[in-house]
Amino acid sequence: MPHSDDARWLARAIDLAVANVADGGGPFGALIVRDGEIVAEGQNRVTRDLDPTAHAEVVAIRAACSAVGDFSLAGTTLYTSCEPCPLCLSASLWARVDRVVFAADRHDAARGGFDDLEFYELFARDRSTWDLPVDAVRPENAPAPFDAWLAADHRTDY
Numbered sequence: 001m002p003h004s005d006d007a008r009w010l011a012r013a014i015d016l017a018v019a020n021v022a023d024g025g026g027p028f029g030a031l032i033v034r035d036g037e038i039v040a041e042g043q044n045r046v047t048r049d050l051d052p053t054a055h056a057e058v059v060a061i062r063a064a065c066s067a068v069g070d071f072s073l074a075g076t077t078l079y080t081s082c083e084p085c086p087l088c089l090s091a092s093l094w095a096r097v098d099r100v101v102f103a104a105d106r107h108d109a110a111r112g113g114f115d116d117l118e119f120y121e122l123f124a125r126d127r128s129t130w131d132l133p134v135d136a137v138r139p140e141n142a143p144a145p146f147d148a149w150l151a152a153d154h155r156t157d158y
């Protein structure tokens with residue numbers, strides 16, 4: 001369901017994206033909003049930081065977590081200039097944001113030469129058809145990290 005503030009926050013995300021292009025970066029911007037206030041903003045930093053995971057949404061999520069001092073962003077909304085790719089959608093799930101709102105979509109991104117649509121289609125296909133081999137190898141001690149985790153009385157669940 002659209003909210004009354006959506007257009008305003010999306011306009012900010014789009015401004016961030018367009019400004020990033022002027023600065024030599026990718027055409028993506030995002031922000032995290034809680035209770036009508038911006039917690040943090042992000043712009044795509046892939047080429048600048050040599051970081052293929054530095055998508056605007058991920059940059060915004062990292063900055064927001066740093067700003068609030070928590071690994072959970074429950075109670076926030078992620079606004080982004082473009083539909084989150086599978087990476088950013090997963091990051092949104094991990095960050096426990098309440099809601100994701102986007103402007104342009106995967107088809108707009110494809111027109112710009114980005115792989116969002118291609119990756120969504122890839123995820124919808126059987127992995128055996130991928131060019132990227134993703135091989136399950138299961139040594140005897142494969143579950144050991146989870147045994148250690150479950151036995152740790154100092155663990156922080158997330």
Ligand SMILES: [Zn+2]
Pocket residue numbers: 055056057084085086087088089
């Ligand atoms: Zn992304």
